[in-house]
Amino acid sequence: MPASARRVSLDTWAVLLSLTLALLVRIGILKVVPW
């Protein structure tokens, strides 16, 4: 399998980052995010 096919896709990284951020909010580490 070529190396490029084994690499994690951009979409997957975006999903992983989003889930991590959501989890940080859920467990109270990220309590307030100002806008």
Place this chain on the structure above:
Amino acid sequence: MPQVIAIDQPNTATKPATSFLGLIPGILLLAAVGYAGKFIEQFIARYGKSHHLVLPNIEYVLWAILIGLLIANTVGVPELFRRGVATYEFWLKTGIVLLGARFILGDIAKLGGIALLLVFIEIGLGLAFMTYLGTVFKLKPKLVSLLAIGSSICGVSAIIAGQGAIEADEEDSSFAIAAILALGAISLLVFPLVGHALHLSDRAYGVWTGLAVDNTAETAAAGALYSDAAGKVAILVKTCRNAMIGFVVLGYAIYWASKGQAAGIQNKAAFLWTKFPKFVLGFLLISLLASVGFFTKPGLLAIGNLSRWAFLLTFAGVGLRTNFRELTKQGVRPFLVGAIGEIVIALVTLGLVFTADRLFRL
């Protein structure tokens, strides 16, 4: 990678740590441009309030795009920043996944069901009309396929997916991408104006933008330029369109393989999974978690704001990667085919939205 997008793919030979550090200057530039847009919006609002003036409320989205355009088309984006600026697509997808927290699954099922129906009609009409136009204008058959894929589904990502599957020339995909990006830049100005002129509701405008604007970043920006609610709906509808990418590209791959001009697809299920945009699943997962009460109310607000920050970086990237000089290098005919096709698709989808609004009360 075509020159027109001005986004270089990361060099795979680079070590991961060095590769990551190389992204930082560009990401900081995205943040600076996006935040400058937000600052200008707030400054004008504060100035108007303190001086008792009624000033137009121009959203940070437009300021961020304009500042980005100004940089890209005057001094240009220096090499040091380019790889980081190219991450705007990553922030777009992160923003979409996090946006899931602002949708209850019931809303997605209702609006998504109507949107899917409209998306099927739009894709069918878009593919047929673009193919007809390309043939009339005597464009190369594979360029016609790429323009049809790009304008009926999701812009640049669909063209890149299609290029690999139907084995089109780099030059063809470069032309198709340039046409879609140029038309996307124009739609940022035109769609909000038409929406306001027709007094479209946030939902109707969002559905229209989601159906008719091709590139997801431009869809998000055109929606947000109208209102926050319209931006949300536009992204939901566009996500439905994006989910169709695998099926359409597979159809074209099979067509060109049957003509002996592309390799056949052995495992169709695996092909569909590879082409399926995974961020759609992330969006649904976050929405599911929000719907079952996994997040508290302040938590939902925090996730919604994280999504807004991710979009802020995206909108800065939309301006920074649009280089008008590069876009004009594509030649007149592909642009003309794209422009005529886009205008017809925009008008037809506007009719569809009006009909759906009457029937289903969007």
